[in-house]
């Protein structure tokens with residue numbers, strides 16, 4: 001009985017978002033929690049191959065193919081000073097910031113506003129020669145996910161992006177090939193206790209970031225070109241994104 005109690009205590013309590021009434025909610029809730037679990041597993045040794053390293057940033061991939069297409073899972077870890085997990089996740093989730101950090105983006109539309117923590121996006125990405133241009137249709141959900149069994153992981157946030165379908169935006173009808181993605185960003189805030197009678201300032205906070213992604217290119221894309229693009233673009237993305245967060249937050253009050 002005690003073991004059962006402990007187990008259920010580890011599951012974040014059900015969120016009170018109005019999104020729970022949406023037809024996609026069971027999938028959103030399940031995939032978000034699955035991705036949270038997956039992101040928090042240690043990379044360890046074995047199947048993950050380190051392919052990029054810069055300061056505190058480490059990027060790993062596993063070479064995998066499905067129906068002849070490259071679908072290499074990627075896992076990246078980074079540590080960024082001066083920002084909270086909530087701030088970083090909010091910037092990753094919110095449409096108003098996207099063009100400021102997403103270098104592969106050509107266009108972005110919110111096609112459904114499910115609630116203030118759950119949106120459906122249609123994005124077109126810049127064409128990469130010699131393949132066709134790609135688009136992506138995905139729901140995106142942001143949530144605070146404290147782990148009641150880990151005192152260190154109370155300030156824990158996730159954004160989960162998952163491809164979906166929408167009758168008004170069918171795949172592969174125009175010039176774009178639709179890509180299919182499962183992406184998550186998990187952020188944990190660590191705080192150095194401030195000196196007595198002093199307020200916490202940005203030097204006292206650190207954000208531990210985990211980013212996981214699996215992208216299926218959806219149609220023909222030469223494997224070697226795609227792997228070379230990922231090797232170049234993912235480190236560029238994480239550095240650009242985290243620098244953007246630091247810059248956006250530096251003159252604002254800390255948002256826990």
Ligand code: 6CM
Pocket residue numbers: 102104123125128129130131134136161179181183213215217221222225226229230233234237
């Ligand atoms: O996670 C990232 N961005 C999010 C917000 O935009 C979202 C989107 C992910 C889509 C990423 C796909 C971009 C690459 C498309 C290339 C398709 C293959 C073309 C064939 C080439 C031969 O989750 C950051 C994504 C950073 C990507 C580098």
